Amino acid sequence: MTERDEIDVLAGEYVLGTLEAAERAAANVARRRDPALEAAIAAWEARLDPLADGIVPVAPPKSLQAQIEAQLSLAPLAPLVRLERHARRWRRAAIAATALAASLMLAIGVRELAWRQAEGTYVAVFQKDDASPAFLLTVDLKTRVLSVRPVAAEPPAGKSYQLWIASEKSGGVPQSLGLIERTAATTQRALAAYDRASVERATFGISLEPAGGSPTGRPTGPAFHAKLIKTDG
Amino acid sequence: MAARAQVASARAAGLSLLAPARPSAPSLSSLMQRIAAQDRAAFSALYVATSAKLYGVILRILRRHDIADEILQEVYVQIWERAAYYDAAKGAPITWMVAIARNRALDEVRRKKPLSIEDAPEVMRMADQEEHPLDRVAKRQELARLTQCLDALDSNRRDLVLLAYREGMSREALGQRFARPPATIKSWLRRSLLQLRDCLDHDRA
Numbered sequence: 533m534t535e536r537d538e539i540d541v542l543a544g545e546y547v548l549g550t551l552e553a554a555e556r557a558a559a560n561v562a563r564r565r566d567p568a569l570e571a572a573i574a575a576w577e578a579r580l581d582p583l584a585d586g587i588v589p590v591a592p593p594k595s596l597q598a599q600i601e602a603q604l605s606l607a608p609l610a611p612l613v614r615l616e617r618h619a620r621r622w623r624r625a626a627i628a629a630t631a632l633a634a635s636l637m638l639a640i641g642v643r644e645l646a647w648r649q650a651e652g653t654y655v656a657v658f659q660k661d662d663a664s665p666a667f668l669l670t671v672d673l674k675t676r677v678l679s680v681r682p683v684a685a686e687p688p689a690g691k692s693y694q695l696w697i698a699s700e701k702s703g704g705v706p707q708s709l710g711l712i713e714r715t716a717a718t719t720q721r722a723l724a725a726y727d728r729a730s731v732e733r734a735t736f737g738i739s740l741e742p743a744g745g746s747p748t749g750r751p752t753g754p755a756f757h758a759k760l761i762k763t764d765g
Numbered sequence: 766m767a768a769r770a771q772v773a774s775a776r777a778a779g780l781s782l783l784a785p786a787r788p789s790a791p792s793l794s795s796l797m798q799r800i801a802a803q804d805r806a807a808f809s810a811l812y813v814a815t816s817a818k819l820y821g822v823i824l825r826i827l828r829r830h831d832i833a834d835e836i837l838q839e840v841y842v843q844i845w846e847r848a849a850y851y852d853a854a855k856g857a858p859i860t861w862m863v864a865i866a867r868n869r870a871l872d873e874v875r876r877k878k879p880l881s882i883e884d885a886p887e888v889m890r891m892a893d894q895e896e897h898p899l900d901r902v903a904k905r906q907e908l909a910r911l912t913q914c915l916d917a918l919d920s921n922r923r924d925l926v927l928l929a930y931r932e933g934m935s936r937e938a939l940g941q942r943f944a945r946p947p948a949t950i951k952s953w954l955r956r957s958l959l960q961l962r963d964c965l966d967h968d969r970a
Binding site: 533537540541544545547548549550551552553556560574577578579580581582583584585586587588589590591592593596597599600601603604 | 805872961
């Protein structure tokens with residue numbers, strides 16, 4: 533088989549759905565890097581698409597439409613970013629963030645690049661997409677000072693970003709840490725009220741709220757969440 | 766160029782089949798443009814026009830309503846998020862949407878242990894009652910050509926391709942169906958795919 537045949541067979545099996553789990557996962561990654569594979573997949577999708585017409589349409593449950601539309605406001609922001617699995621990408625993002633906002637690392641007191649930070653510094657990135665971190669959040673567990681630096685994150689007119697912590701201390705209920713007022717600078721918050729262990733395990737959230745903050749004391753707008761990861765281990 | 770124009774008219778015919786009660790409804794392409802600009806009304810219209818098709822595709826692969834419900838939600842949220850990246854030059858909106866739905870359903874079904882067919886007897890009945898799928902919209906020229914090329918394969922190779930695409934059957938499940946080891950299925954798939962590609966691309970070359 534020629535190289536083109538190899539690619540076409542892989543892409544064809546991908547589209548048919550006959551790749552095994554590991555092969556499929558590998559193809560999902562490879563297609564993003566390999567334009568030839570991506571094009572071969574698109575070609576098979578077009579070739580085989582008429583077969584989908586033979587499948588009997590089934591009306592989904594009525595309630596689904598409202599459920600889906602309720603999730604759409606989340607779309608411009610990012611879903612949960614689990615950094616444990618994204619450490620390498622984060623390093624690239626951190627470099628990109630440095631380029632985007634040269635003051636960033638200095639502003640949050642990180643003089644070394646992130647993965648060489650002093651012990652006790654934890655970091656979470658709230659990303660808008662793979663390429664651009666929207667918020668970089670660091671916590672120094674020794675001083676329990678939280679710093680959050682927006683990068684490429686302008687709230688829509690009439691809206692504010694609000695910072696939240698959900699920890700064991702509050703039974704997992706989000707507590708406001710205040711608004712992120714300035715999008716071009718670092719906002720710092722003292723977490724003195726939280727012990728080290730609960731900060732370490734807490735979930736942090738940033739939600740989009742009406743200007744001036746949530747009227748209810750709980751997140752009301754689209755939100756994204758992250759947990760801290762250690763940067764020195 | 767003539768072939769392309771025919772393809773376009775076949776697509777238009779397909780769209781009118783999708784929404785016969787709404788002949789003046791905006792095309793899916795114009796809806797996609799509005800959705801890319803975050804138009805929620807356009808999204809609702811797209812959902813109404815396409816959700817039964819995508820749900821049918823997803824349910825056929827996943828065979829469980831509860832999982833299919835979850836996946837359909839993810840698929841439409843993804844459509845909303847990615848609408849700006851949809852490239853009309855690369856295919857019709859419905860092709861793009863079906864690909865998203867199938868990929869998501871296949872990721873899910875491959876991740877999990879295969880479901881027993883007994884888990885979904887209603888799906889079996891549905892499959893039994895269904896008219897031969899290739900008879901359904903044979904007017905469409907793309908489908909006609911695909912049918913021709915599938916028919917050129919050996920009969921069980923044709924079924925192999927249909928079962929994989931529609932039911933999301935794994936090589937192992939196909940092996941059981943055809944009483945062959947998965948390695949044989951793999952080589953059948955290779956040869957069938959290459960033959961299919963050459964047959965389908967022949968007229969366009």
